[in-house]
Amino acid sequence: MVDAEEKPYIQNDLIDYSTFPTSQDTYIGRRPDWVEAALPEDAVVQYTQSTGYQGQYAFVIRLDGYIWLFNDHYGSCGHCDDFIGRKRQWTEDMLRRAYCFESVEDAVEYLSETDDFSWYDLSLQEVLQMVRDPEKNRVDEVS
Numbered sequence: 001m002v003d004a005e006e007k008p009y010i011q012n013d014l015i016d017y018s019t020f021p022t023s024q025d026t027y028i029g030r031r032p033d034w035v036e037a038a039l040p041e042d043a044v045v046q047y048t049q050s051t052g053y054q055g056q057y058a059f060v061i062r063l064d065g066y067i068w069l070f071n072d073h074y075g076s077c078g079h080c081d082d083f084i085g086r087k088r089q090w091t092e093d094m095l096r097r098a099y100c101f102e103s104v105e106d107a108v109e110y111l112s113e114t115d116d117f118s119w120y121d122l123s124l125q126e127v128l129q130m131v132r133d134p135e136k137n138r139v140d141e142v143s
Contacts, residue, residue, distance in 0.1 A: 010101070010102060017064065038091050038095065045061050046060040047139050055073065058122055059094075067104065068099065111127060
């Protein structure tokens with residue numbers, strides 16, 4: 001189990017790297033598109049989600065030599081309505097809450113040994129594969 005004193009993640013807020021467009025109109029409707037639009041062009045954004053009207057999603061973001069992880073859940077009405085109404089606020093919050101790691105090994109260790117992420121219906125193995133393979137589920141390659 002991850003020792004509380006020796007956490008493999010570091011304090012480094014992804015929001016500090018954000019490059020939000022000034023116009024809200026430039027944002028597309030999907031969460032991964034918002035995250036990609038909020039980050040510099042050299043950021044690699046990977047995304048996966050469970051299927052259905054309710055479930056979970058996860059991001060793996062690579063930028064400036066770091067790896068960030070973020071997961072959350074969505075619901076059939078409440079979470080969708082909340083996202084539609086507060087896209088910029090949701091994106092800023094996500095960028096503040098993402099866990100930052102200095103290496104793939106640290107991110108894999110954290111995901112393998114912690115209960116901080118709750119993976120009730122999203123495959124942990126898929127997220128681990130995304131961490132290990134920067135090309136898996138890239139947002140810029142998804143139509």
